[in-house]
Amino acid sequence: MSKIVVVYHSGYGHTQRMAQAVAQGAHAELLAIDAEGNLPEGGWETLAAADAIVFGSPTYMGSVSWQFKKFADASSKPWYAQQWKDKIAAGFTNSAGMNGDKLSTLNTLFTLAMQHGMIWVSQGLMPSNTAGAKRNDVNYLVSYSGAIAQSPSDAGAADMLPGDLETARLFGERVASVAAKFKA
Numbered sequence: 001m002s003k004i005v006v007v008y009h010s011g012y013g014h015t016q017r018m019a020q021a022v023a024q025g026a027h028a029e030l031l032a033i034d035a036e037g038n039l040p041e042g043g044w045e046t047l048a049a050a051d052a053i054v055f056g057s058p059t060y061m062g063s064v065s066w067q068f069k070k071f072a073d074a075s076s077k078p079w080y081a082q083q084w085k086d087k088i089a090a091g092f093t094n095s096a097g098m099n100g101d102k103l104s105t106l107n108t109l110f111t112l113a114m115q116h117g118m119i120w121v122s123q124g125l126m127p128s129n130t131a132g133a134k135r136n137d138v139n140y141l142v143s144y145s146g147a148i149a150q151s152p153s154d155a156g157a158a159d160m161l162p163g164d165l166e167t168a169r170l171f172g173e174r175v176a177s178v179a180a181k182f183k184a
Contacts, residue, residue: 001027001180002051002052002088002176002179002180002182002183003029003049003050003051003052004023004026004027004028004029004050004051004052004053004054004088004172004175004176004179005028005029005030005031005046005047005050005052005053005054006019006022006023006026006028006029006030006031006053006054006056006172007031007032007033007039007043007047007053007054007055007056007071008030008031008032008033008055008056008057008068008092009032009033009037009056009057009058009064009065009067009068009071010032010056010058011058011060011065011067012058012156012157013156013157014058014094014149014151014157014160015056015057015058015092015093015094016032016157017157017160017165018056018092018093018094018147018149018160018164018165018168019032019056019092021165021166021168021169021172022054022056022092022147022168022169022171022172022175023172024169024172025168025169025170025171025172025173025174025175025176026052026054026172026173026175026176026179027176028052028054028172028175028176029046031043031046031047033067033068033070033071034067035067036067036070037066037067037068037069037070037071037074038070038071039071044077044078047078047083047084048078048083048084050087051087051088051179051182051183052087052088052089052090052121052175052176052178052179053084053087053088053089053113053118054089054090054091054092054172054175055068055089055090055091055092055109055112055113056091056092056093057091057093057105057108057109058093058094058095058105059093059094059095059100059101059102059104059105060095062100062101062104062105063101063104063105063108064093064105064108064109072108072112075112075116078116079115079116082116082117084116084117084118085116085117085118086117086118086119087116087118087119088118088119088121088175088178088179088182089109089113089116089118089119089120089121090120090121090122090146090171090174090175091105091106091109091110091113091145091146091147092106092146092147092148092149092168092171093105093106093109093146093147093148093149094148094149094150094151094160094164095150095151096150096151096152096153097150098141098150100150102141102143102148103143103145106143106145106146106148107145109146110145110146119182121174121175121178122144122145122146123139123143123144123145123146123147123167123171123174124171124174125138125139125167125170125171125174126139127139127140127142128140128142129142134163135161135163136161136162136163137163138163138166138167138170139167140163140164140167141164141167146171147167147168147171148164148167149161149164149165149167149168150164151164
C-alpha cells in the first residue's frame with residue numbers, strides 16, 4: 001500500500017474538511033500547516049517518506065494562502081535534495097465564489113509539484129454539466145486539474161455540500177489508485 005500524505009492549510013475549516021475527505025478516499029495521513037505557516041514536528045520527514053503528496057489550500061485573493069506559500073517556499077530544501085522527485089502529486093482548493101479563481105490556486109499547486117519533479121494526478125471525474133445536474137452532484141463545479149469546492153462566505157465548514165466532499169473523497173481514491181500503479 002502506498003504512503004499518501006495530505007498536506008494542507010485551512011483558515012476557517014472548509015479546506016480541512018476537504019483534506020479529511022481526500023484523506024478518507026486515499027487512506028492518507030493528514031498533515032496540517034499551522035496558522036503561522038509551519039509544519040508540526042517531523043512533518044518534513046513525513047513528506048520525505050511519502051509515495052504521494054496531495055497539496056491543499058484555500059483560495060485567497062486568487063491564489064494559495066500565505067501560510068501555504070510559506071510552506072511551499074520552505075520546500076526549497078527538499079527540492080535541492082530532490083526528495084520529492086517522481087512522487088505522485090495532486091491538489092485541491094475551496095473558495096467562497098463559484099469560480100473564485102480556484103484554477104489559479106490549482107495552477108500554483110501544480111507548479112510547485114512540477115518544480116519538485118513530481119507526477120501530477122488529475123481529477124479524473126466526468127463533469128455534472130447536463131440540464132438535469134444539481135448543485136450537490138459530484139464534480140458539479142467541473143474541475144479536471146484537481147478537486148475544488150465552494151463554500152458561501154457566511155457558511156461554516158459544517159455546512160459544506162456533500163457533493164463537494166464526495167468529489168474530494170473520490171479524488172483521494174483516484175490518487176491512491178494512481179500511486180498504487182506507480183508503486184507496483
